Amino acid sequence: MSADAFVPTPRSKVKRRPMYASYDRDSVYRLLDAGLVCHIAYVIDGQPFVTPTAYWRSADRIFWHGSAASRMLRSQAGGIPVCLTVTHVDALVVARSAFHHSINYRSVMAFGRAAAITDAAAKEAALHALIERLYPGRWPSLRPVLAQELAATMVMSMRIEEAAAKARSGAREDDAGDYAWPLWAGVLPLATRVGRVEPDARLMPGVPLPPEVARYAVGGRLDAILSDLARENPAAR
Ligand SMILES: Cc1cc2nc3c(=O)[nH]c(=O)nc-3n(C[C@H](O)[C@H](O)[C@H](O)COP(=O)(O)OP(=O)(O)OC[C@H]3O[C@@H](n4cnc5c(N)ncnc54)[C@H](O)[C@@H]3O)c2cc1C
Numbered sequence: 001m002s003a004d005a006f007v008p009t010p011r012s013k014v015k016r017r018p019m020y021a022s023y024d025r026d027s028v029y030r031l032l033d034a035g036l037v038c039h040i041a042y043v044i045d046g047q048p049f050v051t052p053t054a055y056w057r058s059a060d061r062i063f064w065h066g067s068a069a070s071r072m073l074r075s076q077a078g079g080i081p082v083c084l085t086v087t088h089v090d091a092l093v094v095a096r097s098a099f100h101h102s103i104n105y106r107s108v109m110a111f112g113r114a115a116a117i118t119d120a121a122a123k124e125a126a127l128h129a130l131i132e133r134l135y136p137g138r139w140p141s142l143r144p145v146l147a148q149e150l151a152a153t154m155v156m157s158m159r160i161e162e163a164a165a166k167a168r169s170g171a172r173e174d175d176a177g178d179y180a181w182p183l184w185a186g187v188l189p190l191a192t193r194v195g196r197v198e199p200d201a202r203l204m205p206g207v208p209l210p211p212e213v214a215r216y217a218v219g220g221r222l223d224a225i226l227s228d229l230a231r232e233n234p235a236a237r
Helices: 025-033 071-076 120-134 147-151 176-180 222-232
Strands: 037-044 047-054 056-058 061-067 081-094 102-116 153-159 162-168 186-189
Touching: 025 056, 025 081, 025 102, 025 162, 025 222, 037 061, 037 071, 047 061, 047 071, 056 120, 061 071, 061 120, 071 102, 071 153, 120 147, 120 153, 120 222, 147 153
Parallel strands: none
Antiparallel strands: 037 047, 037 081, 056 061, 061 153, 081 102, 081 186, 102 153, 102 162
């Protein structure tokens, strides 16, 4: 295992289909950077919750944010253990028998402790990173952040203690005898793609589509665009 890999422990080591696993930071970061939404698992008073939410990464930290009134964020603020997953669904794999159908995917499971960013400047810097991650160059053109907006927002940060990436790709091998079965089998690729922009109804006349939004070209794969943006963003390294 390279020095630049997360060291798996019994908590994070992939046991089921270990041939799909990788622990190197590059693989983990690449999958994180290609995503927009994660699922965060945490326990409050013995009850597990899993909350879908937007996230962003900087170096070995993952960030998420929300209303200061959020139960999830208030309960995590003190530094509780969390498990965060990101999933990319790449294809349906259609086989000749029920049990050989599968899904091609790339996923990450990361472990750490959540903690609220309390310093106002650090909080604003983290929110700046979120906007710049999605829309590079947009922050300076925005209406400045108000103190009450910042106060009403919680930003959480988690250093990745351990993480595993797991990915399945390609076709599925049917059992030898199944190839004589006269039924279609194969791979049905899936992806989230960019649609046509819908300008806001109250847009001021003559306001053009900015380059940071035009980056999301119609028909483009969202994971590919997010990956390109992350590669160009020095803050993510
Ligand atoms: C889109 C999608 C669909 C899936 N469908 C199924 C399904 O129908 N049935 C099924 O059994 N499994 C499915 N999986 C795989 C599933 O995520 C688990 O890997 C699998 O169920 C084994 O779970 P386990 O707890 O026994 O794994 P273990 O190998 O015991 O898990 C140990 C550790 O391995 C790592 N790990 C496990 N799974 C993942 C993962 N997916 N990504 C990153 N790290 C991981 C974690 O660190 C975890 O703590 C699917 C995965 C994806 C992404």
